[in-house]
Amino acid sequence: MKKVVIVIRSMIIGGIEKSLISLLESMPNDNFDVxxxxxxxxxxxxxxxxxxxxxxxxxxxxxxxxASYTLLAKRAATMYEQEEYHSKMLPNFR
Structure with missing residues (x-):
């Protein structure tokens, strides 16, 4: 079984969210742990x-x-840098 982690900023029922739901519905449950x-x-x-x-x-x-990554993200110059700091606060799924 393959493990898949999908990270999304928010779920506000828009195009990306509907596409994500369609993708998840089309993936076989016995092959993927999402x-x-x-x-x-x-x-x-x-x-x-x-x-x-x-x-x-x-x-x-x-x-x-x-606290540290939140402060660094607030001071980041670009959105990419902000997301990089935010990703460091995600749980480890190994």
Whole structure:
């Protein structure tokens, strides 16, 4: 079985989303293990909540990474650089 990860910025029922749904429906379930990650445009509050939740769980390194990459993404010059920093906060699917 092949593992596939698809990352999409948001799901607002547009052309890309409809195409993604069609693609997923056409893929045989017994051949592919598909994970879809939706990276919403969370505001500062959601980022702060993520940091605080990780700190409550004593995951200080994860909380530090979220804070660091969020600040770097906000200061990035291009959208590509922003996405590069955001991708570093995604879970590891190995």
């Amino acid at each position: 994970t879809v990650l939706v990276m919403g445009n969370g505001d500062e509050k959601s980022t702060i909540e993520k940091i605080m939740n990780n700190m409550k769980k004593t995951k200080f390194i994860t909380a530090f990474k979220i």
